[in-house]
Amino acid sequence: MDPDYDSNSRTAQNLKVTLTKERTVGHFSSLGDVLRTFSPGERLILYAFTILLGISALALLAGLNSAVSVTVPTQGGTLVEGEVGPARFINPILMLSQPDEDLSMLVYSGLTRVLPEPSPSGAQSSVVPDLASHYEVSEDGTTYTFTLREDATFHDGSPVTADDVIFTVEAAQDPAIKSPRRADWEGVQVSATDEHTVVFKLAHAYAPFIENTTLGILPKHIWGNVPAEEFPFSPANTHPIGSGPYRVLSSATDATGSATRYDLVPFRNYTLGEAYVKRITFVFYPNQEAMLEAFNARKIDAIAGVTPADLSKLERTDFNYVHVPLPRVFGVFFNQSHAPVLADTAVRVALDQALDKEEIVRTVLNGYGRTLDGPIPPGSTGDMRPASAATFTKPESATSSADSASNLADTARATLKRAGWTFLPAATSTAQAGDEATGVWKKKNVELAFSLATAGEPELLATANKVAAYWRAAGIKVEVQVYSLSELNTTVLRPRAYDAILFGEVVGRTADLFAFWHSSQRNDPGLNLALYANSRVDSLLSQARATTDFRQREKLYEQFSDAVANDTPAIFLYAPEFIYLVPSSVHGITLGSLTTPAERYVNIRNWYTDTEKVWNIFTEKSN
Numbered sequence: 001m002d003p004d005y006d007s008n009s010r011t012a013q014n015l016k017v018t019l020t021k022e023r024t025v026g027h028f029s030s031l032g033d034v035l036r037t038f039s040p041g042e043r044l045i046l047y048a049f050t051i052l053l054g055i056s057a058l059a060l061l062a063g064l065n066s067a068v069s070v071t072v073p074t075q076g077g078t079l080v081e082g083e084v085g086p087a088r089f090i091n092p093i094l095m096l097s098q099p100d101e102d103l104s105m106l107v108y109s110g111l112t113r114v115l116p117e118p119s120p121s122g123a124q125s126s127v128v129p130d131l132a133s134h135y136e137v138s139e140d141g142t143t144y145t146f147t148l149r150e151d152a153t154f155h156d157g158s159p160v161t162a163d164d165v166i167f168t169v170e171a172a173q174d175p176a177i178k179s180p181r182r183a184d185w186e187g188v189q190v191s192a193t194d195e196h197t198v199v200f201k202l203a204h205a206y207a208p209f210i211e212n213t214t215l216g217i218l219p220k221h222i223w224g225n226v227p228a229e230e231f232p233f234s235p236a237n238t239h240p241i242g243s244g245p246y247r248v249l250s251s252a253t254d255a256t257g258s259a260t261r262y263d264l265v266p267f268r269n270y271t272l273g274e275a276y277v278k279r280i281t282f283v284f285y286p287n288q289e290a291m292l293e294a295f296n297a298r299k300i301d302a303i304a305g306v307t308p309a310d311l312s313k314l315e316r317t318d319f320n321y322v323h324v325p326l327p328r329v330f331g332v333f334f335n336q337s338h339a340p341v342l343a344d345t346a347v348r349v350a351l352d353q354a355l356d357k358e359e360i361v362r363t364v365l366n367g368y369g370r371t372l373d374g375p376i377p378p379g380s381t382g383d384m385r386p387a388s389a390a391t392f393t394k395p396e397s398a399t400s401s402a403d404s405a406s407n408l409a410d411t412a413r414a415t416l417k418r419a420g421w422t423f424l425p426a427a428t429s430t431a432q433a434g435d436e437a438t439g440v441w442k443k444k445n446v447e448l449a450f451s452l453a454t455a456g457e458p459e460l461l462a463t464a465n466k467v468a469a470y471w472r473a474a475g476i477k478v479e480v481q482v483y484s485l486s487e488l489n490t491t492v493l494r495p496r497a498y499d500a501i502l503f504g505e506v507v508g509r510t511a512d513l514f515a516f517w518h519s520s521q522r523n524d525p526g527l528n529l530a531l532y533a534n535s536r537v538d539s540l541l542s543q544a545r546a547t548t549d550f551r552q553r554e555k556l557y558e559q560f561s562d563a564v565a566n567d568t569p570a571i572f573l574y575a576p577e578f579i580y581l582v583p584s585s586v587h588g589i590t591l592g593s594l595t596t597p598a599e600r601y602v603n604i605r606n607w608y609t610d611t612e613k614v615w616n617i618f619t620e621k622s623n
Contacts, residue, residue: 070613070614071611071612071613072611072612072613073276073587073606073608073610073611074276074608074610074611074612075266075274075276075277075278075610076277076278076608076609076610077276077277077278077585077586077609077610078277078278078279078280078609079277079279079280079281079301079582079586079607079609080280080281080282080283080299080300080301080302081102081280081281081282081283081300081301081302081303081304082283082284082285082291082295082300082302083098083099083283083284083285083291084098084099084284084285084286084287084288084291085097085098085099085284085286086258086259086260086284087099087100087102087103087238087259087262087282087284088100088237088238088259089232090103090104090107090237090238091104091218091231091236091237091240092104092108092110092168092181092215092216092217092218093168093171093172093179093180093181093215093216093218094177094179094180094231094232094237095180096180098304098305098598099282099284101596101598102282102304102597102598103240103262103282104240104598105216105244105598105599105601105602105604106244106245106246106264106280106601106604107155107216107240107242107244107247107248108216108217108240108242108243108244109130109131109216109217109242109243109244109270109271110130110131110214110215110216110217111129111130111131111132111146111148111165111198111213111214111215112127112128112129112132112135112210112213113127113128113129113130113214113272114126114128114211114214114599114602115127115128115592115602115603116591116592116593116602116603127210127211127213129146129149130214130271130272131148131149131152131160131165131217131243131271132147132148132149132213133147133148133150134146134147135147135213137210137548140205141202141205141206141207141546141547141548142203142204142205143199143200143201143202144202144209144210144213145197145198145199145200146198146199146200146213147196147197148160148161148162148165148195148196148198149271150196151269152243152271153243153269154219154241154242154243155241155242155243155247155248155267156219156241158219160219160243161195161196162192162194162195162196162197162198163192163195163220164217164218164220165190165198165217166190166191166192166198167220167223167224168215168216168217168218169185169188169190169215170190171218171223171228171231172184172185172215173185173186173188174228176228176229177228177231181215184212184215185212188200188201188202188209189201204546205546205547205548206545206546207510207512207544207545207546207547207548208508208510208512208545211510216242216244217242217243218242219241222236222241223236238251238259239251243270243271244270245266245267245270245272245274245275245604245605246264246265246267246275246280247264247265247266247267248262249263249264249265249279250263251263261282261283261284262281262282263279263280263281264279264280264281264282265278265279266278266605270605273605274605275604275605275607276605276606276607276608276609277586277604277607283299283300291303292310292313292314295314295581296313296314296316298316301319301582301583302319302580302582302583303580304578304580304581304597304600305579305580305597306579306580306581307579308364308365308366308368308459308579309366309459311366311579314581318583318584319581319582319583319584320581320586321579321580321581322580322581322589322591323368323577323578323580324379324578324591324592324593324594325369325370325377325378325379325575325576325577325578326379326575326576326577326578326594327377327378327379327380327506327507327508327509327511327575327593327594327595328504328505328506328507328575328576329372329376329377329505329507329572329575330372330460330503330504330505330572330574330575330576331372331502331503331505331570331571331572331573332351332452332467332500332501332502332570332571332573333500333501333503333529333530333569333570334348334499334569334570335496335498335499335500335501335529335530335531336531336569337531338496338497338498338499339450339451339500340446341446341447341448341449341450342450342500344419345567346415346416346418346419346421347419347421347448348568348569348571349415349568350412350415350416350419350474350476351412351471351571352568352571353408353412353415354408354409354411354470354471354473354474354476355571355573356404356405356408356470357372357573357574358371359404359405359466360463360466360467360573360574361574363462363466364459364463364466365459365576365577368576368579369574369576369577370574370577371573372572372574373565373572374561374564374565374572375513375516375517375560375561375564375570375572376507376511376513376557376561377507377511377575378575378593379509379592379593379594380507380508380509380510380511380593405470405473406473408470408474409470409473409474409475412474412476413474416441416448416474419443420443420444421442421443421448422441422442422443423439423440423441423475424440424442425438425439426438426439439475440475440477441475441476441477447477448476449476449477449478449479450477450478450479450499450500451478451479451480451481451498451499451500452467452468452478452479452480452481452499452501452502453481453482453483453488453492453500453502454480454481454482454488454501454502454503455482455483455484455485455488455503456482456483456484456485457485459576460502460503461482463502463573464480464482465480467502467573468480481498493524493529494524494525495524496522496523496531503529504576505527505529506595509592509593509594509595511557512544513541513544513557513560514541514542514544514545515527515528516528516529517530517532517537517560518537518538518541518542519533519534519535519537519538520538529570530569530570531569532564532567532569532570534563534564534567536563537560537563537564540556540557540559540563541560543556544556544560578591578594578597578600580597580600583609585609586607586608586609587607587608587609588603588607588608589603589607590606
């Protein structure tokens with residue numbers, strides 16, 4: 001027999017004996033003896049207390065975990081949005097329609113990005129670096145130097161360099177490309193000191209310029225060889241490569257080649273951080289009615305830019321109404337040279353006094369708007385009211401008072417009487433059909449009568465009729481003249497051929513009011529619809545647009561607003577609200593002051609549907 005085999009056999013046998021030998025643990029043995037002395041009832045109590053102790057320990061651990069952990073967003077979920085019309089130019093320097101702007105906002109990013117949170121300076125929105133790591137402004141406000149992030153890349157992995165920035169700006173400036181953004185860059189010189197440093201030189205200080213740098217940057221390696229005349233026809237317009245928070249995953253087209261759908265997913269290397277919502281899908285419809293039907297049928301989750309009239313067509317209730325005032329001014333602008341009767345300050349004041357603006361907002365806009373008493377809209381620089389914040393519920397309904405309307409008419413009448421106007425009842429004058437108080441106001445044989453022009457758009461027309469009804473209730477004769485938008489522009493606005501016009505001004509967030517109120521802008525293509533001229537106001541506007549200090553600019557605009565209020569060259573009615581219907585499951589949406597509906601996406605990376613619990617120490621490390 002092999003001696004080695006015999007030795008191994010004995011070792012295995014000894015190990016078996018060692019492992020199977022019965023052992024006792026002193027304390028547990030004693031515990032077993034004690035348990036055997038317990039009665040069944042005592043054992044039951046012991047077991048119950050043991051279970052209770054276990055539950056308490058688990059609860060304590062759960063409480064401890066809750067105390068040291070927080071709920072945070074995590075990646076997941078989808079959002080399907082409807083759009084009217086296809087996206088044709090997903091290109092920041094060519095975009096024309098809302099679908100173009102919406103997708104461009106997600107696909108592209110600029111040197112800076114506007115966020116809806118208030119800035120340390122007090123502004124209601126913050127301009128923060130995006131592709132840039134930081135920027136500097138010269139003391140005279142004419143030179144802006146941007147330093148690019150070295151890790152910034154396009155969706156195809158190519159680095160973002162100063163050459164891409166210069167190429168994009170020069171393309172926007174090129175008259176052959178006919179970019180809608182060209183006016184933002186006229187007179188701006190752009191250069192680079194190295195591949196990560198871009199310098200902009202302005203002819204004069206212009207405070208709102210910083211917002212122009214939110215322009216999405218085009219990749220030169222894709223667009224550089226496209227001739228200017230071919231820009232609108234390049235396939236890159238519908239298959240875009242940008243550096244924004246989302247990249248195009250896939251798209252679908254119909255038989256004509258028009259896009260019917262786009263699927264976007266987060267760009268992992270986005271400079272400000274990867275977005276949470278895992279997929280955003282855009283579905284395109286031929287008209288508003290088809291899109292609303294799809295929303296009611298739950299084929300899409302969200303719709304942006306809904307009108308108050310559309311809300312009555314909604315059948316669903318499982319969504320949030322997100323709405324915020326737009327930085328726009330709708331009002332009645334007087335052309336005193338065309339209608340001399342409106343040159344009387346008392347007449348203009350009386351016309352303002354006769355209106356119930358709150359009731360106009362309730363009836364015309366269903367409450368989705370904010371009344372105005374001056375030329376600066378909510379959310380803009382110089383607006384003295386609290387910062388605009390998105391509301392997630394429907395406005396409360398309210399009813400107007402007949403007594404209130406009567407009091408307004410009486411106030412307007414009293415103002416006219418004090419100014420020497422006399423009201424002649426219908427018995428001694430020609431009554432205007434539809435007048436609530438027929439008759440006419442006269443002063444030195446001059447009759448108080450004029451026309452109010454506006455476009456045939458539903459909300460403008462409803463507003464004009466409402467305004468005219470208030471004036472007629474005070475005995476003031478007014479004729480409402482309605483035009484198509486194109487006719488209004490060519491035959492009324494441009495030649496300034498109106499007594500008074502009801503129209504809207506897109507002022508924007510930074511509130512450069514120069515084009516709307518400076519005397520140099522009284523004639524076409526200027527936008528001074530009231531043909532207003534005031535040397536002090538001219539000076540204030542010129543100073544404000546050149547002042548980069550937010551607080552100082554705000555003071556200048558406050559003085560400007562007071563001066564306009566004293567002169568009453570217009571009646572300011574309301575700023576409409578942007579209405580966005582979104583699933584109640586989507587959180588993190590923050591809307592500040594929106595210049596365009598596409599700016600609802602400025603903080604898209606913070607939107608989320610899913611959450612998870614993590615310990616505080618991990619969130620602190622990530623921060």
